[in-house]
Amino acid sequence: MHFELLDKVYYGNTLMDYMISLGIFILSLLVIFIVKNVIIRKLKLIAQKTSTSIDNLIVELIEKKIVPFLYLGTFYFSMQGLKMAPAVQKVFTVSVSLLLTILIVRAVSVLLSVILEQRWASSDKNASRRNAFRSLLTGIQIVMWAIAVVMLLDNFGVNISTLVTGLGIGGIAIAIASQAVLGDLFSYFTIIFDRPFEIGDFIIVGDRMGTVEHIGMKSTRVRSLSGEQLVFRNTDLTDSRISNYKRMENRRVVFSIGVTYDTDIALLKEIPLKIKSIIESIPLTKFDRSHFFSFGNYSLTIETVYYVASSDYNVYMNIHQDINFRIMEEFKSMGVKFALPTQTLHIVPDKSSSSLLSAS
Incomplete structure (x- = not known):
C-alpha cells in the first residue's frame, strides 16, 4: 500500500522522485551549512592571525559570493531528476543561466577589485591615481557585463552575429570620430600608471615650465x-621629452670665478682650497672639485663644482648665495681682486715721426 502511494504520478513525476529530489536538496544544504559554519569560520580565524589582509578578503569573497553559487548549484542539481513540462524547463534553464552568469560576473569583478585595490590603489596616496584605478576597474566591469550579456543571448538562441557586426562597425566609426579624445584618454592612463610626473612636480616641456596642478x-x-x-x-606630454626636477635628488652646480692677472701665484693656488672649505662648511652640500680652469681674455678662471642635496630651487639659491657672500669675504681678506672686462692698450711710437721731431 505504501509502495503504491510512492509510485503515484503527480505532474509527470512519482512521489518517490519528489522525495529523492528533496533529499538531495536537504543533504546539499547540510553540506553547505557545514562549509559555511565550520570550514569558513576556521578560515576566518586563520586569516585573522596573518599580517596580510588579502586572505581576509578572499575568505569574505568565498562567504559572500561563492556560497550563493553553491545554493544555486544545489537547487539546480536537485531538480535534474524531475521531469518538467517544456515551458517550465525553459523558464527554469533561463533563470538558472541568468543567475549563474550574474554570480560569476560579480565574483570575478569583486576578485579583480580586491587584487587591484591591494596591488595599487590602497597603497597609493595619490588621489588622482586612485581615481584612475577605479575608472579602469569600472571600464573592465562594463566590458565583463557586456561579454556576459552576449554569451547569454547566444545561449538563449539569439543570432548575435548581426549584433556583433553592427557593434563592430559602430565602434570603428566612433573610434575614428573621437580619435583625438581617445588618444588623450589612453595617454592619461599612461601618465597615471607610468608616473613620469605627479601633481606638485616641477617639469619642463620644451620651452615651457611650471608646477603640475591637475592631471x-x-x-x-x-x-x-x-x-x-x-x-x-595628454598626448602632447607623452610624446614629448619631459624634465622632472621634483625627482632630482641632488642638484649639480657649476660656477666660475675670474680673478685678475696680477694675482700672486701663491694666492691663486690657495683659492681652490678656500672655496672647498667654504662649501664643506655649509649644510646640504657636497663638494666635488675646484680648479684653476683657464686663462681668459681678461681673467684667470677658477671653476668649481658641488652638489646640493635638495630639489627645492629656493634651497639651492639660498646655499649658492651664502657661498658667494663667503667667497667675497675671503677674497677681501686675502687681497684677491675679481676681474672686470678690461683691455690694455700699448702705444708704440713711430720711428720716422720721432726723427722728424728731433730734426725740427
Whole structure:
C-alpha cells in the first residue's frame, strides 16, 4: 500500500522522485551549512592571525559570493531528476543561466577589485591615481557585463552575429570620430600608471615650465613661474621629452670665478682650497672639485663644482648665495681682486715721426 502511494504520478513525476529530489536538496544544504559554519569560520580565524589582509578578503569573497553559487548549484542539481513540462524547463534553464552568469560576473569583478585595490590603489596616496584605478576597474566591469550579456543571448538562441557586426562597425566609426579624445584618454592612463610626473612636480616641456596642478583625462594643467596656467594635451606630454626636477635628488652646480692677472701665484693656488672649505662648511652640500680652469681674455678662471642635496630651487639659491657672500669675504681678506672686462692698450711710437721731431 505504501509502495503504491510512492509510485503515484503527480505532474509527470512519482512521489518517490519528489522525495529523492528533496533529499538531495536537504543533504546539499547540510553540506553547505557545514562549509559555511565550520570550514569558513576556521578560515576566518586563520586569516585573522596573518599580517596580510588579502586572505581576509578572499575568505569574505568565498562567504559572500561563492556560497550563493553553491545554493544555486544545489537547487539546480536537485531538480535534474524531475521531469518538467517544456515551458517550465525553459523558464527554469533561463533563470538558472541568468543567475549563474550574474554570480560569476560579480565574483570575478569583486576578485579583480580586491587584487587591484591591494596591488595599487590602497597603497597609493595619490588621489588622482586612485581615481584612475577605479575608472579602469569600472571600464573592465562594463566590458565583463557586456561579454556576459552576449554569451547569454547566444545561449538563449539569439543570432548575435548581426549584433556583433553592427557593434563592430559602430565602434570603428566612433573610434575614428573621437580619435583625438581617445588618444588623450589612453595617454592619461599612461601618465597615471607610468608616473613620469605627479601633481606638485616641477617639469619642463620644451620651452615651457611650471608646477603640475591637475592631471585630467583630456589635459594636464601646469602653473608657470610667471603665474599663468598652461594647458597641455595628454598626448602632447607623452610624446614629448619631459624634465622632472621634483625627482632630482641632488642638484649639480657649476660656477666660475675670474680673478685678475696680477694675482700672486701663491694666492691663486690657495683659492681652490678656500672655496672647498667654504662649501664643506655649509649644510646640504657636497663638494666635488675646484680648479684653476683657464686663462681668459681678461681673467684667470677658477671653476668649481658641488652638489646640493635638495630639489627645492629656493634651497639651492639660498646655499649658492651664502657661498658667494663667503667667497667675497675671503677674497677681501686675502687681497684677491675679481676681474672686470678690461683691455690694455700699448702705444708704440713711430720711428720716422720721432726723427722728424728731433730734426725740427
